[in-house]
Amino acid sequence: MGAKTETPRERYRAQVRAEIKKHAWEQIATAGASALSLNAIAKQMGVSGPALYRYYAGRDELITELIKDGYRSLADRMHAAADDEGADVRALARTIRRWALEDPHRYFLLYGTPVPGYHAPDETTVISQEIMTVLLDTCVREPWAPAAEEPEAPFAAHLRDHRAWAQGHPAPPAVLHRALSLWVRVQGVLSLELAGQFAGMGFDTDAFFEAEMADAVK
C-alpha cells in the first residue's frame, strides 16, 4: 500500500515543486493571482527563470496545481471539522470562514473573479463536489433536517429532479436546498467581507456571520 519507492531524484523533484508552490502562494498573498509570475518565483528562489520549466510545463499548469491544492486544503479542513464529535453545520460554516480569512487571496483564487483565459480542469470539479458532500453529510444529521416525507417547497421539488451535483447523496430534497442556501450565504458574507465591502460599515462581522448562520439553520 505504501507509495512506490522513490528514487532520490524523484524526492528532490517533489521538494522543488513544493518550494515553487510555496513561493507562488506567497506571491499570490502579496499581489494576487493575476500577478503570479514564473520569473519572479525563480528570482525569489535564486534560480534562473527557465529552470522552473523542469518542474512545470508553464504558468497554467502551476496555477492549476495551486487551485487543486487550494480546494484540497478546504476539503481536508472540512472533513476534519465534520468528524469532530458533536460538530454541527454552524461549526462547519465557521471552519470555512476561518479557512478563508486565513488567506484571502487563496479564497479569491478559488471563488473570486475567474482568471481570464484560464479554464479549470475536471480534477478541481471533483474536489468541489467532495466539499458539497461534506456539507450535505453534516446537514442530514441536523435536528432541523426535514424528513423525506414532509411536503416540499417548490424549489425543493425542483431539486428532486436536479440533484446531479449532489453525487447521489441520499439527503432529501429539502436538505439539499438548505445546504445550497447555507453555502450561498457563507459565500455571500465571505466574498463581501474579504473584498473589503464591509470596511467602514461599522458593524461586527463575526456577529453578522453568526446571525446569518443562525437564521440559515432555523
Place this chain on the structure above:
Amino acid sequence: MGAKTETPRERYRAQVRAEIKKHAWEQIATAGASALSLNAIAKQMGVSGPALYRYYAGRDELITELIKDGYRSLADRMHAAADDEGADVRALARTIRRWALEDPHRYFLLYGTPVPGYHAPDETTVISQEIMTVLLDTCVREPWAPAAEEPEAPFAAHLRDHRAWAQGHPAPPAVLHRALSLWVRVQGVLSLELAGQFAGMGFDTDAFFEAEMADAVK
C-alpha cells in the same frame, strides 16, 4: 439650471473621454479588468498610446472612473426599480441580478477580487451608501418590516448601536438586519453564479434565486 455653457473643445473632450471608456468596457468584458491596457485602447481607437494621457492622468484614474460609472449605473437602475408603483424588495433584488448578468465583468470590477494595488477613492463609497439607502427605503415599506417596538434579536440590537453605514436612515434595527442579510444573499448567489460555480450543477439558477429571495423576506 442648465450646465455651464460648454465650449466646443470641452464638448469634444467629453466625447473622447466617453469613447475611451466605451472601449475600456469592451476590453474588460473580453479579458477582465486586470487586462485593461491604455495602449490597447489607443490602438483600438486608431490613435497613439500617449494621446490618451490628454484625457486621463493614467491607468488608475481611468479605472476609478469606470468603477464610479459602474456603481452609478447600478444605483440608477435601483432607483428606477424602487420608484415603480408596487415594487417590492424582491423586484429590487431581481433588478440587481439582471444588472449583474448583463455584464459580469462590470459586476466583478465592483464586487469581485480587489484589483491589486488599487484603492477605491471616497466617491465610490458614497455611491455604495446610496445603493444601501435605496435598499433600505424599499425594505421599510415591506409588509414584513417589523415595527421599531418589537423585541430585537441579538444582532439587530447590535445594529442599533452600529448603524453608521445606514447614513441616518430611520429604519428600525430589525429592518437594517433584514436589508443587510438580503444584500448578502443576493451577492452570494451572484458571486457564485457569475464565477461559474453553478455550471454543471444542473439546477435552475433563476428558480434558486427566487427561492432565496422568498426565504429572505419570509
Place this chain on the structure above:
DNA sequence: TGTACATCAGTGAACGCGCGTTCACTGATGTAC
C-alpha cells in the same frame, strides 16, 4: 474681416521594465557492467 497669438490634441521616439517561453549548452548526479 483679417491678422497675430495662445491653446491644446495628437505624434513618434524613447526609457526601462517584466513577461512566458525556446534553445543549445555545461556540469553534476545517478546507473550498469
Place this chain on the structure above:
DNA sequence: TGTACATCAGTGAACGCGCGTTCACTGATGTAC
C-alpha cells in the same frame, strides 16, 4: 570497486511581446484685437 555512459538539473542568451509613462515636437483649432 572502478570505469563508461546516460540522465537530467540548471544556465545564459535570445526571441518577441506588451506595458505605463515622459518628452520635445507639429499642426490644427480657437481667441483677441
